Amino acid sequence: MNLESIKSQFPIFQQKTPVGKELVYLDNASTTQKPDCVIDAIADFYKFSNANAGRGVYWPATEVTGRVVDIRQRLAKFIGAARPEEVVFTHGVTDALNKLALAIFGGSQKREGQVLVSGMEHHSNFVPWQMAARHGSLPFKVIPLTDSGAIDMEAYAQLLKEPTSLVAVSAASNVTGIGNDISRLSQMAHNSGALLVVDASQAVAHQPIDVRQWDCDFMVFSGHKAYGPTGIGVLYGTYEVLVELNPLAYGGGMVQEVNESDTTFRMLPHRHEAGTLNLAGIVGLEAAIAFIEKQGIANIQAHENALYELLRKKLNEVSGVAILGRSSSLQCPVVSFTVEGVHPHDMATYLATEGISIRAGHHCAQPLMKHFGITACSRISLACYSSGQEIEQTVDQLKEAIAFFR
Amino acid sequence: MNKALQSLYKEVILSRAKVPRYECKAPDLVPTVEAYNPLCGDKFYLYVSIEDGVFKELKFSGFGCSISKASTDVMCDALSHKTIQEGLLIIDTFLELIDDKSSVSPEQLTDSKELLAFAAARDFPERKTCANLGWEALRLHLQSL
Numbered sequence: 001m002n003l004e005s006i007k008s009q010f011p012i013f014q015q016k017t018p019v020g021k022e023l024v025y026l027d028n029a030s031t032t033q034k035p036d037c038v039i040d041a042i043a044d045f046y047k048f049s050n051a052n053a054g055r056g057v058y059w060p061a062t063e064v065t066g067r068v069v070d071i072r073q074r075l076a077k078f079i080g081a082a083r084p085e086e087v088v089f090t091h092g093v094t095d096a097l098n099k100l101a102l103a104i105f106g107g108s109q110k111r112e113g114q115v116l117v118s119g120m121e122h123h124s125n126f127v128p129w130q131m132a133a134r135h136g137s138l139p140f141k142v143i144p145l146t147d148s149g150a151i152d153m154e155a156y157a158q159l160l161k162e163p164t165s166l167v168a169v170s171a172a173s174n175v176t177g178i179g180n181d182i183s184r185l186s187q188m189a190h191n192s193g194a195l196l197v198v199d200a201s202q203a204v205a206h207q208p209i210d211v212r213q214w215d216c217d218f219m220v221f222s223g224h225k226a227y228g229p230t231g232i233g234v235l236y237g238t239y240e241v242l243v244e245l246n247p248l249a250y251g252g253g254m255v256q257e258v259n260e261s262d263t264t265f266r267m268l269p270h271r272h273e274a275g276t277l278n279l280a281g282i283v284g285l286e287a288a289i290a291f292i293e294k295q296g297i298a299n300i301q302a303h304e305n306a307l308y309e310l311l312r313k314k315l316n317e318v319s320g321v322a323i324l325g326r327s328s329s330l331q332c333p334v335v336s337f338t339v340e341g342v343h344p345h346d347m348a349t350y351l352a353t354e355g356i357s358i359r360a361g362h363h364c365a366q367p368l369m370k371h372f373g374i375t376a377c378s379r380i381s382l383a384c385y386s387s388g389q390e391i392e393q394t395v396d397q398l399k400e401a402i403a404f405f406r
Numbered sequence: 407m408n409k410a411l412q413s414l415y416k417e418v419i420l421s422r423a424k425v426p427r428y429e430c431k432a433p434d435l436v437p438t439v440e441a442y443n444p445l446c447g448d449k450f451y452l453y454v455s456i457e458d459g460v461f462k463e464l465k466f467s468g469f470g471c472s473i474s475k476a477s478t479d480v481m482c483d484a485l486s487h488k489t490i491q492e493g494l495l496i497i498d499t500f501l502e503l504i505d506d507k508s509s510v511s512p513e514q515l516t517d518s519k520e521l522l523a524f525a526a527a528r529d530f531p532e533r534k535t536c537a538n539l540g541w542e543a544l545r546l547h548l549q550s551l
């Protein structure tokens with residue numbers, strides 16, 4: 001992987017920040033930057049082939065419809081799905097999880113048993129389940145974490161002794177980067193008759209995703225965290241579950257026949273895709289997947305792992321820095337930490353004036369913050385265009401910031 | 407370190423954040439107001455005693471960045487021994503002083519060095535919710551009295 005060539009494909013890095021510095025972008029867990037191929041694919045779509053999909057008999061509608069079919073196929077392959085109908089387009093992870101929670105617990109099928117989420121979940125894989133459980137009068141419980149920030153498997157096994165309808169976990173934490181053994185979590189959930197939902201937001205740009213190996217019932221990710229555009233995401237569900245599931249939303253494009261007394265719905269995947277799809281987003285997402293495949297996810301992973309190790313080592317050398325959690329075998333390149341005597345927001349502002357983008361706050365994971373006994377922390381998250389030089393520069397500036405604020 | 411940063415983190419702010427004068431350690435008191443920023447999780451508890459319409463004592467505890475801590479500390483100072491009406495005016499002045507949309511220059515609004523220290527927040531609109539954390543919360547509380 002040639003870092004220079006990769007970086008040159010991202011136009012945002014071709015300019016300076018308003019303070020005249022090179023942009024050192026280290027908030028990739030929030031959203032990644034976009035390469036030319038993604039930006040061009042979106043512009044070209046609007047310029048040369050814009051029409052609605054699945055509706056018109058004319059060109060360009062026919063072309064767009066065909067493309068959506070092809071892209072769905074490609075995405076199915078990217079995530080290891082058995083069939084393209086198992087890929088449902090959404091507006092992103094938050095959109096998908098909210099709709100899924102409603103469809104599973106608000107539908108005609110009566111669900112029994114508690115709902116479990118892990119203590120490391122992002123609010124969007126926590127609150128929708130908490131609320132759905134409440135509406136369904138089902139117990140909602142949080143799977144505890146170990147001191148190192150991983151899911152406590154013994155506690156999980158213990159919890160599963162109670163009847164359980166669903167377990168929602170992330171493939172990797174957006175705070176600690178700790179990856180979960182999804183296959184094992186899935187096996188245990190299934191042994192208890194529960195569905196397993198995987199939030200792959202953080203994994204998608206950094207690790208191979210294989211839903212069949214994971215054996216999950218659902219998996220979601222957002223395009224924007226994998227070099228793609230905002231407003232597009234994928235919900236994977238097994239055919240058997242999706243076909244029975246209440247539609248995620250109602251509207252145009254998903255109905256078979258509408259009568260005053262009742263409505264019937266189309267086959268998968270249309271059953272779950274109400275309304276005009278984010279077509280430019282779908283096209284942009286395809287370009288993003290192509291970008292990842294061109295670099296090779298294994299190459300990206302190797303590059304990022306090396307940087308991650310360097311980052312941890314450098315941070316550990318700074319006195320007063322405490323990294324949250326221990327690294328895992330399925331680690332994503334995210335490091336969160338606190339700095340004694342320096343508030344994360346002050347740190348982030350200091351670094352921002354040096355052109356360095358890191359994140360401060362609770363990272364939409366307040367239960368995890370409480371687990372670590374803090375309210376906020378700083379977070380550095382890497383991507384394929386990150387470099388060792390950027391890490392050195394950031395840690396140097398971090399030391400300056402500490403001297404300034406202490 | 408660059409100039410903008412130096413202007414944001416004025417000596418007043420840094421020293422107030424390091425050694426606040428009105429901070430109290432988790433006392434047994436019941437807080438009058440909770441100032442919470444849901445975006446970052448920062449939270450201060452304000453303990454305000456008012457007698458005959460006059461602020462008798464203001465204290466705070468909690469957790470926040472230099473800007474929010476210093477600004478809350480300065481607020482306690484600025485409002486001590488003022489009437490509620492005067493207090494509300496000072497709060498409005500401060501909120502305008504840090505407002506990047508305001509057409510009035512900070513120096514026209516006040517000559518208080520302590521308050522003016524926060525004027526650079528206008529150049530850091532993303533830090534406005536830090537600078538106004540305690541102030542907004544107290545204003546809401548006073549308006550509800």
Ligand SMILES: Cc1ncc(COP(=O)(O)O)c(C=O)c1O
Pocket residue numbers: 029030092093094095122124125170172173174199201202222224364
């Ligand atoms: C682990 C995790 N889950 C869910 C989300 C929500 O994703 P989105 O904002 O794209 O809906 C994020 C991103 O913020 C995340 O990191």
